[in-house]
Amino acid sequence: MKKWLEPLSNAWEGIKTHKLRSSLTILGIVIGVAAVIALMSIGRGVSAQILSQIESMGSDVITIYPGSVAERGIAGAGGSAVTLTLEDAEAISEQVPYVTAVAPYSSANQQLIVGGENVHAQVIGVTPEYQDANNLDISAGAFISQYDYERGTKVAVLSSDIADTLFSGIDPLGQQLRMGNNIVRVTGVLESKGRSMFGSTDDTVLIPLSTLQQTISQPRTATGGHVVSSIAVIVSDEAQMDTVVTETTNLLRTRHDLATGDDDDFSVFSMEELLSTVTEVTGTMTLFLGAIAAISLLVGGIGVMNIMLVSVVERTREIGIRKALGARERDIWGQFLTESAFLSFTGGLIGVAVGWGVSKLISGVGIMGEMTTVVSADIVILALVVSVGIGLLSGFLPARRAAQLNPIEALRYE
Amino acid sequence: MIRLQDITKVYPMGKRDLEVLRGVSLYIRQGEMVAIMGHSGSGKTTMLNLMGCLDIPTSGIYYLDGREVSRLNRGELAQVRAKKIGFIFQTYNLLPQLSALANVELGMRYAGGIETERAVAALARVGLSDRAKHKPSELSGGEQQRVAIARALVKNPPLILADEPTGNLDSHTGEEIMAILTTIHNEQKNTLVMITHEADIARHCQRIIHFKDGQVEAEEKL
Numbered sequence: 001m002k003k004w005l006e007p008l009s010n011a012w013e014g015i016k017t018h019k020l021r022s023s024l025t026i027l028g029i030v031i032g033v034a035a036v037i038a039l040m041s042i043g044r045g046v047s048a049q050i051l052s053q054i055e056s057m058g059s060d061v062i063t064i065y066p067g068s069v070a071e072r073g074i075a076g077a078g079g080s081a082v083t084l085t086l087e088d089a090e091a092i093s094e095q096v097p098y099v100t101a102v103a104p105y106s107s108a109n110q111q112l113i114v115g116g117e118n119v120h121a122q123v124i125g126v127t128p129e130y131q132d133a134n135n136l137d138i139s140a141g142a143f144i145s146q147y148d149y150e151r152g153t154k155v156a157v158l159s160s161d162i163a164d165t166l167f168s169g170i171d172p173l174g175q176q177l178r179m180g181n182n183i184v185r186v187t188g189v190l191e192s193k194g195r196s197m198f199g200s201t202d203d204t205v206l207i208p209l210s211t212l213q214q215t216i217s218q219p220r221t222a223t224g225g226h227v228v229s230s231i232a233v234i235v236s237d238e239a240q241m242d243t244v245v246t247e248t249t250n251l252l253r254t255r256h257d258l259a260t261g262d263d264d265d266f267s268v269f270s271m272e273e274l275l276s277t278v279t280e281v282t283g284t285m286t287l288f289l290g291a292i293a294a295i296s297l298l299v300g301g302i303g304v305m306n307i308m309l310v311s312v313v314e315r316t317r318e319i320g321i322r323k324a325l326g327a328r329e330r331d332i333w334g335q336f337l338t339e340s341a342f343l344s345f346t347g348g349l350i351g352v353a354v355g356w357g358v359s360k361l362i363s364g365v366g367i368m369g370e371m372t373t374v375v376s377a378d379i380v381i382l383a384l385v386v387s388v389g390i391g392l393l394s395g396f397l398p399a400r401r402a403a404q405l406n407p408i409e410a411l412r413y414e
Numbered sequence: 415m416i417r418l419q420d421i422t423k424v425y426p427m428g429k430r431d432l433e434v435l436r437g438v439s440l441y442i443r444q445g446e447m448v449a450i451m452g453h454s455g456s457g458k459t460t461m462l463n464l465m466g467c468l469d470i471p472t473s474g475i476y477y478l479d480g481r482e483v484s485r486l487n488r489g490e491l492a493q494v495r496a497k498k499i500g501f502i503f504q505t506y507n508l509l510p511q512l513s514a515l516a517n518v519e520l521g522m523r524y525a526g527g528i529e530t531e532r533a534v535a536a537l538a539r540v541g542l543s544d545r546a547k548h549k550p551s552e553l554s555g556g557e558q559q560r561v562a563i564a565r566a567l568v569k570n571p572p573l574i575l576a577d578e579p580t581g582n583l584d585s586h587t588g589e590e591i592m593a594i595l596t597t598i599h600n601e602q603k604n605t606l607v608m609i610t611h612e613a614d615i616a617r618h619c620q621r622i623i624h625f626k627d628g629q630v631e632a633e634e635k636l
Contacts, residue, residue, distance in 0.1 A: 006523075006528070013511055013512065014511075016511075017511040317507070318509055320507075321507045321509065321520075322520075322523075322524070323468075323492065323495075324466070324468065324495060324501045324507075325495070325496070325501070325520060325521060325523065325524055325525075325565075326492055326493065326495040326496020326497070326499075326524035326525055327492065327496075327523075327524045328489050328492040328493070328496075328524070329488065329489065329492070331524060407468050408463055408468050408469060411468075411503070411507065
């Protein structure tokens with residue numbers, strides 16, 4: 001027998017002798033490792049899913065929202081609040097570098113009526129750039145064109161849900177629908193994007209921004225600007241995101257006559273910022289899940305220690321015999337450490353397999369929606385290393401006890 | 415082979431110390447076969463433990479095979495046991511989970527490494543070739559003691575120590591065991607020291623040392 005294999009086969013003998021006890025000990029480690037693998041892979045899966053959703057919304061987009069009117073607990077007088085305007089959007093488009101397009105938009109709730117069907121929907125007044133800013137795809141017809149926007153034509157692009165509700169069974173293209181007091185013609189239908197945790201675009205109706213301002217609501221600021229609800233800015237170079245954010249902020253502060261030291265009356269929000277925040281949050285969540293699982297791994301490790309202590313007592317005589325045959329303390333150390341590391345490594349291996357199976361099952365059965373769990377090599381290696389480490393750690397005390405036994409007393413032990 | 419000079423062993427027992435050996439001096443030649451007899455409490459088992467390097471004396475000097483071993487630390491004592499001493503116990507002390515062959519191999523485990531051919535040969539010498547795969551629980555007492563003898567002899571140590579090797583066996587089997595021990599001793603010329611209660615068994619040896627109250631009471635040459 002190869003010399004380095006000998007301790008392993010010794011450990012195997014020891015484990016084989018007490019099959020039930022060894023399997024129960026291994027089970028503790030199996031559950032711990034499987035829990036770590038499964039929970040970590042769920043955590044990774046959730047973050048991957050959230051990140052891909054964010055990316056699908058366009059990571060090259062900066063969105064500007066009007067500031068809160070009641071900042072610092074003092075409500076500003078109605079109408080005096082300076083909000084975002086169409087003119088702000090035009091200024092950004094002309095003066096800020098690295099900007100591909102600017103898409104200001106405004107929304108209002110309207111009742112939509114077609115024949116006997118009747119539905120309330122969010123109507124968003126948009127410019128043609130809105131399509132790129134939101135990664136929207138058209139399933140039929142066309143998006144709102146520059147011509148529509150300039151002329152304020154009464155056309156509408158329906159989201160898939162609205163189209164289904166109002167025109168079930170009929171091709172909606174070219175059909176007319178009543179929107180409040182106006183009649184608009186359907187010129188396009190959006191591809192469904194599905195629901196994400198950031199809301200759905202599937203129950204909205206898009207019309208030209210100019211049309212919205214002329215027919216539905218036309219609020220103006222004190223200085224006569226056309227108010228919009230937000231402005232999306234598409235950045236040409238993602239590396240210049242920060243520059244664009246800074247430039248836009250400076251420009252808007254100037255335009256809104258804010259003195260140095262005043263708070264912004266708007267907020268600039270970049271996807272990249274959201275991305276890093278979300279990454280941080282999901283990372284913390286994954287760690288948290290891992291920590292919970294690690295506790296069960298710890299309990300498993302204590303189980304190994306328990307069994308090894310019992311095993312040392314039970315094998316006192318064997319230790320005495322081995323010592324009489326010339327075993328040194330480090331031989332006995334080696335024997336018990338190998339055995340406990342072997343136990344927990346076996347548990348770790350089985351645990352990885354079980355954890356992997358569980359996480360496949362979760363993504364396969366779809367308990368967590370369409371999430372696919374991610375079992376990555378680093379978690380597997382970590383779990384195995386940790387389980388061996390726990391084995392060595394929990395074998396330490398029993399092994400020391402065994403190694404320090406007095407051979408004469410150990411031989412006399414019944 | 416063995417030279418003991420004024421060996422004492424004292425065990426601290428609460429307020430009063432227990433003096434188990436009180437000045438034992440002994441000389442055992444290379445290749446000699448010696449029996450130690452004495453009542454329980456006479457110190458003969460303690461003597462054997464000291465000779466076997468399982469313990470060190472409180473005072474006195476012990477030379478084993480030309481080397482002073484009375485002041486070694488635990489690790490060094492283990493090395494001496496591994497290389498120079500083979501033990502045979504009254505209760506055989508085989509590992510129950512191992513086969514007869516694996517038990518014999520264990521005798522070499524800490525003495526440089528296992529050589530299966532030598533273990534097989536050692537089993538053959540005690541007449542148990544056909545029992546190599548059996549566990550101790552499947553063997554009779556006599557067979558178990560033969561496995562233990564094979565384990566002690568497999569590394570061919572210069573000194574073999576036996577603590578009542580026939581104590582758990584009926585007289586017929588005991589005679590068999592003694593026959594095996596004597597034969598092997600005559601061939602290999604190891605030094606053999608054994609403790610026994612039975613005069614019949616002691617008569618196989620060349621010299622009998624009687625212990626009483628921690629001292630050598632008498633010696634008889636046979």
